[in-house]
Amino acid sequence: MSSQINVLGIAGSLRKGSYNRALMHAAFAVKPPEMIVSEFDLVHLPFYNGDVEAQGDPEPVLLFKEAIRRADALLIVTPEYHRSIPGVLKNALDWGGRDPKGKGVVTSPLSGKPVGLLSAGGAAGAILSQTHLRQILVETRSNVMPHPQVFVAMARQKFDADFQLTDDPTRQQLTDFMAAFAVWAHKPK
Numbered sequence: 001m002s003s004q005i006n007v008l009g010i011a012g013s014l015r016k017g018s019y020n021r022a023l024m025h026a027a028f029a030v031k032p033p034e035m036i037v038s039e040f041d042l043v044h045l046p047f048y049n050g051d052v053e054a055q056g057d058p059e060p061v062l063l064f065k066e067a068i069r070r071a072d073a074l075l076i077v078t079p080e081y082h083r084s085i086p087g088v089l090k091n092a093l094d095w096g097g098r099d100p101k102g103k104g105v106v107t108s109p110l111s112g113k114p115v116g117l118l119s120a121g122g123a124a125g126a127i128l129s130q131t132h133l134r135q136i137l138v139e140t141r142s143n144v145m146p147h148p149q150v151f152v153a154m155a156r157q158k159f160d161a162d163f164q165l166t167d168d169p170t171r172q173q174l175t176d177f178m179a180a181f182a183v184w185a186h187k188p189k
């Protein structure tokens, strides 16, 4: 087994000034050397529609599913919207949790995939969003790392105007998280 780990990052926010995207990049900046990172922007994914799926996955969905399959593990970094995950992320997981050939969820790209979760938000660091996301990923049969859990509270105070992380305790949390995630991604499930 190669020691290299390919991690695909997914941010649950589309906006340029997203603290969650900034958090994903801050996590990438402290990754262990064996980890190779890339990211998938959810902006081009259409809404899930069973009629469209029955005709065959649209190109952006094929690209998304292929990116998940190629990755050894996913890093999902999400805000909280109305006590849950943003619709754009739920939509992506609805596509990613499906096998278009009717073989069921067990053969979907998300099934068996190691996943790490991070979140950034206000006073509670999007804890409810991350908890809800964990529940969704049980249904997709994904292998979510249980610990350490990182919820970045008061995110706007922890990044500068260029979206660089300025908070050293958060950087240390991310360093520990990424080291544990590298081990989790390699562990036989």
Ligand SMILES: Cc1cc2nc3c(=O)[nH]c(=O)nc-3n(C[C@H](O)[C@H](O)[C@H](O)COP(=O)(O)O)c2cc1C
Pocket: 013, 014, 015, 017, 018, 019, 020, 021, 078, 079, 080, 081, 082, 083, 084, 120, 121, 122, 123, 124, 126, 155
């Ligand atoms: C539609 C919407 C709903 C939100 N609901 C919540 C919420 O339930 N709890 C919370 O802590 N923050 C909530 N927020 C605040 C966002 O979590 C906050 O703006 C966050 O920075 C957005 O993530 P981003 O910076 O990565 O885009 C909400 C924001 C929006 C736009």
